[in-house]
Structures are given as C-alpha cells and as structure tokens.
Amino acid sequence: MNRNLENQPYTSHEDTQKTRLLPVSSSGATPQPAVAAPPLAQPGQEAPLADHRRRTRPTTWVILQHLLALILLGGLFVLSLYFFTQTAIGQQLDEDSFNEFSYQFLRIQTQTTSLLNLIPATAGILALVGLLFVLIWKHRFVPAVIGLLVALCANGSTQLIKHFLLTKPDYGVQEALMNSAPSGHTAFAAGAGAALFLASPKKLRPTVAVLGALFALAAGFSTMVNAWHRPVDVVSAILLTTFWTVLGLGVLRFMRSEELDMSNTRYSGLILVPLLSIAGFFLGFCTVALYAVTYFDPIPGGALLAATCMILSVTAFTTSLQIALLRPQNKVRSAYTKIWTY
Structure with missing residues (x-):
C-alpha cells in the first residue's frame, strides 16, 4: 500500500459530508478539541460566569442583608407607632405638629383637597x-x-393595622382618639411606586425609586395640610410599604429572570446611595433636636419643622436602602468600587 495513502485521515463513505478523525500524535494521545472562550459581555453589562450560567440562588450574605433590612424597617415602624401613639409625650408632639400644619396652610386647604385625591x-x-x-x-x-x-x-x-390592630390610649392630649396610622393615601401612592419599582429592569429602578418617593411625599404632605393625617401616619405608611418592598426584592433574588438581568446601575448607585444616606442621617438629627426644643422650650413652627424633617429623613433613608439592595450577587468588584458600585 502506498505510504502517502496511509498518512491520510480516514474518510467516512456513508456521510455526504466527509468527517475527519483527529490526528494521533507520536505519543499516541489524542489532542482535545479547543474549548470556546466565554462570550464577551455587552457594553453596560456584567461578564457572565465561567460556566456560562448565572446562579439563581442568592448567597448567604445577600439573604442576610435583606433580613437585616427587614429587621431595621420593622423596628423603626414599631418604634414610631409606639412612641407617637402609645406615650403621652409622643401624642403631644404629634398633636403639636398636626395643629401647626393645619393652621399654617388653612388658606389653601380648598385647593389641596382636590390635589390630595389626585396624587x-x-x-x-x-x-x-x-x-x-x-x-x-x-x-x-x-x-x-x-x-x-x-x-x-x-x-x-x-388597613388592617389602622382599623383592627392598633388602638390609641386616651391621655387627654389629642381631641380625636380614633387611630389614623398608617395613612392609607400615602400607602397607596408608595405602593404604586413599589409595584413599578419591582417590575422595572434594574437599570431603571433607581430612577423609579426616587419618583415613587416623591409621589409618596406629595401624598403624605397633602394629608397633613388638609388635616386628615398626622406625621406619624405618613412615616409609618412609608416604613410599612418599604418593608414589603424589601421582602419583594428578597423573593426576586430567587428568580432566574431577575438574575439574568445584568444591567449596570453603577453610576446611579454611586451618586444616590451616599447622597440619600447623608441627607437621611442629617435630617434625622434635625428631627430629634427640633422635637426636643418643641417639648422643652416651644418655638413657633418648631413642631412643623420637626415633622417635616422626620418625614424627609425616613423617605431618604428608605429610598437609599432600596437602591443599595440592588447590588448583584455574582459581581466581582475591586476594593474601592465594592462599596458604592451596584
């Protein structure tokens, strides 16, 4: 037999397309075919994992973050309701804020009533x-x-907490003894924003979170201007809605559709989270200071400013918390961008 024919690779006669066998090296080992490199990430997206798959199960640290956020929100919710509805000092401070809001904006209550229903x-x-x-x-x-x-x-x-679970004791401070916390108008506006926040792609969620917070603020302040609700009603509604939103984010962590969304929200998180966090802590300090002044040495407008700072502080804090929890679980970060990159 011709030696040139012996060196040719084997050709299958049964297939119309000729299939060549892998050549055998001098050592007798068959070389392995080359493995395709992982696909490159598209601009603005994270690089996929080495096995071309995304984990649909969140890490223990991610679950712990959501649990800590839920504990913090639940604690603030219970603490605010207990102080402002179950103690005489809290009822007095809440009553002072309620009276100043309704008195200062008495002239525009007719116009804001229609706005309250519209928001x-x-x-x-x-x-x-x-x-x-x-x-x-x-x-x-x-x-x-x-x-x-x-x-x-x-x-x-x-509605369950307001009408069935929470009762307000009579300390002779507030004229209206019926419990009005949490605010239904504020909860509805905040809940609508939360629904759109969870349904939106990750890239749009920071913007949706800020817009939803603005609608919740508008609804909450309108209820106080029209003397429908007290400051604690607005604050408790925002905290309760954020609690359910964080719980929804935790559930989405187990969904494959959520993990496959590799949108990059790096720059929005880099700006919004520290800004809102600093604003929330500063306004929280102002809240404590102004309420202390209102209780020990009242000044005109002190209770109104204290309630305004409290509502703005809670809104900034809860919005920052929602955006911070958007951090992907499979992303490799450098030492610096690990903190503020999302």
Missing part, C-alpha cells in the same frame, strides 16, 4: 401604565406579579 390616583395610573409597558417591552411577568402582590400587601396591612 394617589395619578400614582396608580402611572404604575399601571408602567407595568403594562415592562410586560410588553421586557416580558417581565414574574417581577410584575410580585410588584402587584407587594402593593396589595402594603395597602391591606395598612
């Missing part, structure tokens, strides 16, 4: 349009369902 309705309509948009555009069915459930739970628990 929650506008937030609900925008949330519904946004949900339909992400369903059609991104097909995010599971996040949209979880967002709707979070909004329903926030509003349902608000």
Whole structure:
C-alpha cells in the first residue's frame, strides 16, 4: 500500500459530508478539541460566569442583608407607632405638629383637597401604565406579579393595622382618639411606586425609586395640610410599604429572570446611595433636636419643622436602602468600587 495513502485521515463513505478523525500524535494521545472562550459581555453589562450560567440562588450574605433590612424597617415602624401613639409625650408632639400644619396652610386647604385625591390616583395610573409597558417591552411577568402582590400587601396591612390592630390610649392630649396610622393615601401612592419599582429592569429602578418617593411625599404632605393625617401616619405608611418592598426584592433574588438581568446601575448607585444616606442621617438629627426644643422650650413652627424633617429623613433613608439592595450577587468588584458600585 502506498505510504502517502496511509498518512491520510480516514474518510467516512456513508456521510455526504466527509468527517475527519483527529490526528494521533507520536505519543499516541489524542489532542482535545479547543474549548470556546466565554462570550464577551455587552457594553453596560456584567461578564457572565465561567460556566456560562448565572446562579439563581442568592448567597448567604445577600439573604442576610435583606433580613437585616427587614429587621431595621420593622423596628423603626414599631418604634414610631409606639412612641407617637402609645406615650403621652409622643401624642403631644404629634398633636403639636398636626395643629401647626393645619393652621399654617388653612388658606389653601380648598385647593389641596382636590390635589390630595389626585396624587394617589395619578400614582396608580402611572404604575399601571408602567407595568403594562415592562410586560410588553421586557416580558417581565414574574417581577410584575410580585410588584402587584407587594402593593396589595402594603395597602391591606395598612388597613388592617389602622382599623383592627392598633388602638390609641386616651391621655387627654389629642381631641380625636380614633387611630389614623398608617395613612392609607400615602400607602397607596408608595405602593404604586413599589409595584413599578419591582417590575422595572434594574437599570431603571433607581430612577423609579426616587419618583415613587416623591409621589409618596406629595401624598403624605397633602394629608397633613388638609388635616386628615398626622406625621406619624405618613412615616409609618412609608416604613410599612418599604418593608414589603424589601421582602419583594428578597423573593426576586430567587428568580432566574431577575438574575439574568445584568444591567449596570453603577453610576446611579454611586451618586444616590451616599447622597440619600447623608441627607437621611442629617435630617434625622434635625428631627430629634427640633422635637426636643418643641417639648422643652416651644418655638413657633418648631413642631412643623420637626415633622417635616422626620418625614424627609425616613423617605431618604428608605429610598437609599432600596437602591443599595440592588447590588448583584455574582459581581466581582475591586476594593474601592465594592462599596458604592451596584
């Protein structure tokens, strides 16, 4: 037999397309085929894992972060309700803030009454349009369902606590003994923002969180201007809605559709989280100082400013917390960007 023919690779006659066997080296070992390199990440996205898959199960540290956030929010919610509704000092401070709000804005209550009914309705309509948009555009069915459930739970628990679970003792401080916390208008506006926040892609969530906070603030301040609710009603509604939102974020961590969303929110997190955190702590300090002045040495407008700082502080803090929890679990960070990169 011709030696040149012996060196040629074997050719299959049964297949129309000729298949060549791998050549054998002098040592007798068959070389392995080359392994394709992992696909490169698209601009603005994180690089995939080495095995081309994303983990759908969150790490222990990520779960612990959500649990700590839930404990903190739940503690602040219980503490605010206990102090302002169950103690005489808290009822007095809440009553002073309520009276100053209703007195200072007495002339515009007619105009703000229509605005009060308009704000929650506008937030609900925008949330519904946004949900339909992400369903059609991104097909995010599971996040949209979880967002709707979070909004329903926030509003349902608000009504349950206000009408059935919480009673306010009579210390002879407040004329109206009926409990009004948490605020239903504020919870509805905040719940609508939470539903859209959870349904939106990660890249849009920081913006949606800020817009939802603004709607919740507008609804909350409108209820106080019209003498419908007290400051603790607004604060407790925001804290309760944020509690359910963080719980919804924790549930989404186990969903594959959430983990496959590798949008980069690095710059928005880099700016918003420290800004909102610093503002929240500063306004919280102002709240304590102004309430102390109101109780020991009252000044005109002191209770109004204290209540305003308290509501703004809680809103800034809860918004910062929601954005901070958007950090992906499979991302490798450098030592510096590990803190503020999301």
